Every structure is written in structure tokens, then in C-alpha cells.
Amino acid sequence: MSITGGSDGGEMTLAFSLAAIQRLADPKAALEDARRWSRHVGVVDHDRGGVERVVEADDLPQDYDLGELDIWLALEGIRDDADTARYVYVATTEDDRRPADFLDWEFQLVGDAAERAGWPLVEDETA
Template sequence: MSVDVEGERSGEMTLAFELDAIRQFDDPATVFEDAREWSRYVGVVSNDTDAVAAFVAEHDLFQDFALGDRDIWLAMEGIRESSDAPRHVFVGTTPEDQRVADATGWEFRRPADVAQAAGWDLETSEQPEPGPLTRLLGRVSARLFGRSDR
């Protein structure tokens, strides 16, 4: 966390990640650590506050937001009203996340955009093996195109 010489939180923004958005990052702990360099407050929000608590504990993150049992709409509104940072950025993944941001006065960003801007890695998931039908169609297509080229 950025702290000025008087021990006050400093930084240009309050940064909130929707739970599904922070899960897209390869190393959420690094994301939080880096974000604290320029953010006054950093945290995770979701309608499922138990899942947020579990995720925060699993990744040993320091959550600046006390969510209680509020839904995401009330949580985002409350965080916005209590934060004295000049910017409020909400990282989300869905149109609903965008609506929450717009209605509560937050800038909306997607994980890929903030990852690129901050130099964070997104989690890479291996593509699943193709199923039998996909393999069969691939073979048929290859044979058809292979024979037509002769």
C-alpha cells in the first residue's frame, strides 16, 4: 500500500476486482502487491461474499474492503462513497459488471486491459483435447482436401 510520510494512504485510485476477474490473473498476490504501489485501496468484490473471503484467504491477500453481507451494488456504492481516491476503477468481466460500474460511478476495465497496462500475466489455461467427433471431422476434412489437391 502506498503510504505518505505522515502515514496516510496515498495513491491515485481505488481498485476493485470482481471475483471472476481476479481469478483470471496468473498470480493474484503479485497483482495486489503491484497495485498497492499506486492505489490507496485494493480489494475483491462479488455477490458471493463467502467466495471472496475464501479466495482472499487462499491467496493470502489483504482485502481493503469490508463487504459484510451486501450485494455487489451496495458494496461498490459504499466503497465509492468512503474512498477519498480521485479515481475508482472496477475490473470486471460481464455486462452486469459494466452496469454496476456505470451506475455507481466507477471506471470499468476488463482483465486483459489492466493486465496489459500493468504488465501482469493472465492465467493460461491449456485447451482441452478435442472430442472424438471433432477428431473425426478433422480427419475427414483433411482427406477430402488432401484428395482434391492431387
């Protein structure tokens, strides 16, 4: 695990699950906006191939080189390598909270994070 990028922005390391990225109406704009207050931003997930495809297809900022790591090891490695005051993991369900809690990351549901930041979400297809 390594951090391959970053900015001189804020004192936060921000990681999104793949499902959270897919809920954002404009993920590239959201991650670029997050750069204003985050030193590191990117996508982490068990589905590394899915992360690579979405990052490439949507030209998303991706500061994390995940290699073959699962979500647990990726979040642990990011926390070890990133020297920031806050570590926030954004995901879609309360079930996603476990690795964040165990590895001492703050947890945010994507709906809550999007509302606070002013990022639009895609319409819920089940509504």
C-alpha cells in the same frame, strides 16, 4: 460497508471481481503491485463466501469489509467511504459494466488491465 485498510499510495480505489482475480496468474502479486498506485485495493462480488475463501487462501490484500452487501451496495459504499480521485472496477465481461457505470466507477476488463500493468493471466482453458 467499511474500508478496513489502505495505503498512502496513489489516488485510486481499485476493486476486482472474483472472476477477475481468478483470471490473474498471481493475484497476490498483482494486488500488491496495484498498491503502488492505489490507496485501496480488494475483491468485491455477489459471492461473498467465495471472496472470503480466495482472499484467505491466496493471502490477498483486502481493504473492503463487505459484510452482507451485494456488488451494487459494496461498490456504492466503497465510493462513499474512499476519498480518492479515481474509482476503478476490474471484471471479466461487459455484463459486469452495469454497476460500475451506474455508480460512477471506471470499468476495465481484466485482460486490458493486466496488459497495461504487466500482470500475467492464467491460460484460457477453452483455447
